[in-house]
Amino acid sequence: MKKLTLAALALFLMNSADAQRYMTRTGRITFFSSTPIENIEAINNEASSVLNAATGELVFQVPIRSFKFEKALMQEHFNENYMESDKFPKAEFHGKVADISSVNFRKDGVYPAQVTGKLTIHGVTRDVATAGTLTIKGNSAVAAAKFKVRPADYDIKIPSVVAGKIAEEIEVTVNSVLLTK
């Protein structure tokens, strides 16, 4: 009987371990616009994210208002004129890490991660795919990736007056430390 109870318990525990979530509310996301005239980098340290270690599901919520700029006026224009953050307060990503079973969450290391999913910015949702890494260290998983976003794809209008100062492709860098929950 004891053995059987243990077996049942072990099954139960295994299952719950598989369903383990990694989570953060202080994820770091930056973006970088580079043109011959100006280079602009903005920083957000308030991204929320959850990763399901069993299924590889990965979601991000990024409050637009939390992007900080070196120039205060640029930050205002970013919110008011480009992202319209009063109407679209968050960017979201719903996706999946492919082949999550190849990541051993119990063993520290850097694991490559192919991520695909739907990215919603400025109310427009598009399919995206990128290659990133998952770095496991103790009870943390660092999700890191770099990909390009075209403002035009998300219906973000850039007037011709400032077109020379804002890149057609913006580089987005994700570097978020998720902890077991």
Place this chain on the structure above:
Amino acid sequence: MRLPPIPALLLGLLLSANAAYSQAAHPKSPDTTHAGEDLMAMLDEEADNAPAENPFTIATFKATRVINGHSIENVAKGVLDFRVSHRFGALNTGVKNFFGLDNATTRIGFDYGITDWLMAGIGRGTYQKEYDGLVKVKLLRQRERGMPVSISYLGAVGIQSADVPVPDGAEYYFSNRIAYTNQLLIARKLSGRLSMQLMPTHVHYNLVEKSSEPNDVLALGIAGRFKLSNRISLTGEYFYQLPGNKLDGTTNSLSFGLDVETGGHVFQLLFSNSTGMTERTVIGQTTGKWGNGDVHFGFNISRVFTIVKPKGFEGTRNNIY
């Protein structure tokens, strides 16, 4: 008691399946087509407490001035705002004076953000050769949920240095040249396009022309902004002087403007019956009448410079001019 092995295993499976189900929480639990939906719900929970979820309202007005008077906006910490304002002569001076453009009064000023809630400024205007100084303090800030209005206090002082006729034997003290302004700015951004503001104002003149005139002018201002597009807004501003608390021969200041924003600049084009550009001259000493065409075309130009960079940008690739 002794359970046969198979039912025990089944029980174990059931338990674990149940646990997995309860952790997945939502009935529309993970499948590939709805990837992430339950996780998204997880993030939404308790998110209401995060400050990022209920931010302060921004950009109630485009600039720190609506037209002549102040708006609820401050310049950000470490930012210097260089402002040049012009008011041309009155339109009704006719074609001989090119409808006022032959004459102009000017104010040049600098405002600086000491903190995100405190700004200070200095200026010099040609009207009455006035030097002025101001502080603007944010007291309350509108939020998306909760606080419905933003409230700021403006304190200003004006020192006119124009020559004044002094009767023989009379002494003219320096303090005679000084006037003070206390003003509350109460503003609400009603929608993405429409903002309104009330400005109860007290202006104290150390010296007035006649003994029958009050030294304290009381006025209630009202101002509004309507965005025509992301970069162009219509503005209006009116100061109503309370009867019995106004100087002789003065009228209430009424102005209409157009804000045009291009990157680091804001251009404010305007028509106003006021010639001055400070609270003391606009609110208490306006004499023009709209009905007579005694109205001035004018503009404000604002250009901001970041003097002290905010923290947290060390090692970034910013390269902005």
